[in-house]
Amino acid sequence: MMTDNAAKLPKYDLGGCSITLIDGGRLKLDGGAMFGIIPKPLWQQSTPADEQNRIQLACNCLLVEWEGETDRRVIIETGHGSKYDEKEQGFFEIDPSRWLLSGLRSAGVEPETITDVVVSHLHFDHAGGLTYERDGRIVSTFPNARVHVRRREYDDAQVGFGTMKTTYRMENLQPIDEARAWCLHEGEEECVPGVRSLPTPGHTRGHHSIIVTGSRRTAIFPGDSMPTAAHVGAPYNMAYDLFPLDNRESKNKYLKRAAEEDWLIFIDHEVETPVVTAEVKKGWYALRPA
Numbered sequence: 001m002m003t004d005n006a007a008k009l010p011k012y013d014l015g016g017c018s019i020t021l022i023d024g025g026r027l028k029l030d031g032g033a034m035f036g037i038i039p040k041p042l043w044q045q046s047t048p049a050d051e052q053n054r055i056q057l058a059c060n061c062l063l064v065e066w067e068g069e070t071d072r073r074v075i076i077e078t079g080h081g082s083k084y085d086e087k088e089q090g091f092f093e094i095d096p097s098r099w100l101l102s103g104l105r106s107a108g109v110e111p112e113t114i115t116d117v118v119v120s121h122l123h124f125d126h127a128g129g130l131t132y133e134r135d136g137r138i139v140s141t142f143p144n145a146r147v148h149v150r151r152r153e154y155d156d157a158q159v160g161f162g163t164m165k166t167t168y169r170m171e172n173l174q175p176i177d178e179a180r181a182w183c184l185h186e187g188e189e190e191c192v193p194g195v196r197s198l199p200t201p202g203h204t205r206g207h208h209s210i211i212v213t214g215s216r217r218t219a220i221f222p223g224d225s226m227p228t229a230a231h232v233g234a235p236y237n238m239a240y241d242l243f244p245l246d247n248r249e250s251k252n253k254y255l256k257r258a259a260e261e262d263w264l265i266f267i268d269h270e271v272e273t274p275v276v277t278a279e280v281k282k283g284w285y286a287l288r289p290a
């Protein structure tokens with residue numbers, strides 16, 4: 001790991017390209033819902049709950065840059081964004097002033113310079129940072145960027161497919177619709193050279209993960225297929241996952257390759273150890289901080 005002197009942000013060199021971890025904010029969600037069928041005595045050992053049984057989650061976003069290039073500069077995931085009323089701020093313990101744009105500005109990055117944004121899926125805590133309110137209007141955070149998501153996910157967001165009625169929010173999508181900026185993926189596709197999507201259905205059926213390849217090393221952002229490091233285990237699904245067995249299969253596939261090829265894994269909601277590597281252990285996998 002290198003540290004960017006100007007902003008002191010964690011930066012990972014993959015060879016010719018680098019990934020900088022950008023703070024996309026914090027939120028809290030119910031610990032029981034986050035750990036599905038896992039009994040609380042097990043999960044609370046690694047993840048303490050507050051008096052309302054909520055656990056602290058990060059929204060980790062990635063900035064991908066290539067040495068000496070300005071024609072590709074990529075953001076992976078956008079976090080919860082800033083558009084919350086007081087009731088929601090209390091419910092999720094969201095600070096609306098702490099989101100991707102403030103994180104980027106503290107890294108000295110202007111949103112106009114971003115060419116491509118990739119989101120794993122369109123739930124509010126992943127797509128919320130795509131737009132924000134400026135002068136009374138909701139506008140694109142990244143006015144010059146194409147926005148990559150799977151077509152399956154986009155179509156499901158339009159009709160609110162799933163069990164959580166309020167997680168797909170039109171205010172996160174409409175400015176991108178109006179700008180015709182969507183790049184809708186049918187399967188495994190390249191976003192820009194060096195960044196590609198990998199379908200990992202389970203959390204939603206249109207969920208995908210994002211793979212970044214440098215000359216020396218590969219990294220993966222598995223999105224909500226493995227939201228924290230504590231979710232590495234095979235039965236560790238969220239109650240929010242629409243297709244738990246599919247999610248387990250998705251996790252198995254990329255963790256196998258990650259272990260074999262020593263990939264860096266960037267975990268979206270992990271607070272303590274957001275960047276890890278995987279190893280095979282007792283017929284499944286274990287993670288260790290990178």
Ligand SMILES: [Zn+2]
Binds near residue numbers: 224
């Ligand atoms: Zn999430």
